[in-house]
Amino acid sequence: MKISSTFDAGSIDVVALDSFDDIRLRLRPDNAAEFAQWFYFRLQGAAYQPCTMRILNAGEAAYPEGWVNYQPCASYDRVNWFRVPARYEDGVLIIEHTPLASSIYYAYFEPYSYEQHLRLIGDAQSSGLVQLSDLGSTLDGRDLNLLTIGHEVSSDLKVWIIARQHPGETMAEWFIEGLLGRLLDTHDPLARALMDKATFYVVPNMNPDGSVRGNLRTNAAGANLNREWLEPSAERSPEVLWVREKMQETGVDLFLDIHGDESLPYIFVAGTEGVPSYSPRVAALETTFKQHFLLASPDFQDEHGYAKDAPGQANLSMATAWVGNHFECLAFTLEMPFKDNANLPDDDMGWNGQRSLRLGEAILQPVYAVLNELREA
Known part of the structure; x- marks a missing residue:
């Protein structure tokens, strides 16, 4: 043995x-x-x-x-x-x-290997809608890749989606695989409608070093990337530094940060109620997004989740809070379970890669629902 x-x-x-x-x-x-x-x-x-x-x-x-x-x-x-x-x-x-x-x-959860990650990048690049770029190198020398999807005209809305800041949360990259599969399907009318109005910026794996090393939450330097957004550095958190710099260049109208939660057996989102720039406009966008997500996927729910931050009390070192505040945009952290979805349990599989992938497909519906309202008139 x-x-x-x-x-x-x-x-x-x-x-x-x-x-x-x-x-x-x-x-x-x-x-x-x-x-x-x-x-x-x-x-x-x-x-x-x-x-x-x-x-x-x-x-x-x-x-x-x-x-x-x-x-x-x-x-x-x-x-x-x-x-x-x-x-x-x-x-x-x-x-x-x-x-x-x-x-x-x-x-602990269905893995998403580095080889799968590279294959995902390669498959996406084969689409004529995708530009693959290298934002920089990680501390272990791996590539931090960005997929830019769309026409990149100045009038396009800018939708940013990142995943796996915490490398052990492999369901996040399964989610990205589903999202990309639908978004790049030229026969899908929703995907075509999204491409007419938006450019998507997708980082499938924010933490490739931690992923390969078998880490739960940190990169090669021991940094929890989702606590580095206020002051990232090339020495400790280059992954956040490169992504933040690119966001400053493109602007952000909608931001999604994809995660997994160890304890709560539900799919839910956390918004930006506690950031200084939170406004009635963003609150209305949050409500519309969640209403359409409920219709798009019975796996999603809005009853169980994290306690909302009091006004002005958000931790701005976290990605969703920093991005939502800095760009005054709609921003969500999306969480999936390591266990099962208690609302739709599967005794044999629990929550798994394929269910995460299907949720990634479904997320395009609420994105489309808020698209025309993301920018102030």
């Missing part, structure tokens, strides 16, 4: 591997920070053996409440993922599963 994690996004520490019913593991923290929750490992040599895997330090994770009613993801081929039973007791996550093959992978 063997456990390994030396592959793209792999992360786990093995404590004991002496018997199938007592496999002891520990979460490995981000490479330069103390955040721990993401895991992704391969188990070999346990076919048809009832295995009990204990993650001993689950109670020390960044979000221990995330283990409540949580089931890990598993796959034999890293393409088809399903959920396996687990329970959280006394700070320990206990996974009980009998593999049906000699090799199986377990992960």
Whole structure:
């Protein structure tokens, strides 16, 4: 029996591997920070053996409440993922599963590999609507790519969408795959109508270094990118620095920051109520956007989510707050669950990559609904 994690996004520490019913593991923290929750490992040599895997330090994770009613993801081929039973007791996550093959992978959520990311970029570039540009290099020397989609005429509305500031939130890039697939479909009338009025600026993965390293929330320097938007630096958070500079160049009329939430089993958005520039105009846009999102996808809801910031109390180091305030525009953080959508549960799959992808397709409907109102007359 063997456990390994030396592959793209792999992360786990093995404590004991002496018997199938007592496999002891520990979460490995981000490479330069103390955040721990993401895991992704391969188990070999346990076919048809009832295995009990204990993650001993689950109670020390960044979000221990995330283990409540949580089931890990598993796959034999890293393409088809399903959920396996687990329970959280006394700070320990206990996974009980009998593999049906000699090799199986377990992960916190369905991964989105760097190879998938590069393929997504390449597929998008094949469209005549897309320009691929390199905003700069990450600390590990990877490319930070921007997809510019549309005609880029001065009258176009500027729609910015970024994903995976937190690298362990892989559902965010699945979401982007769905969004791009629909937006670049020349037979989709909604996509064609959007292209007539807007240029989209899409960063599919804000944190490629953290993604490959198997980090939950930080880049190679240990920076939580979603706390770097007030004062990004080339030394600590170049990813935010390059994107912010490009935004200053293009302007922003609508901004979406795509994430995953460890604890809440719902799909929801968080707006900019607490920023100094918040106005009745933006409030009305938020209402219209959410109303049309409810119609576009039954997965979305607006009852459960984060508490709204009091006026003037928003944290402007966060992307949605900084962008919404600086450009006085409609801006949302969109959150998807690591667990399942409690409103539309799927016992076998939970919330997964394909459901995230479908949500990415659906988001174009509320974007279209607010398009004509994004700029003041």
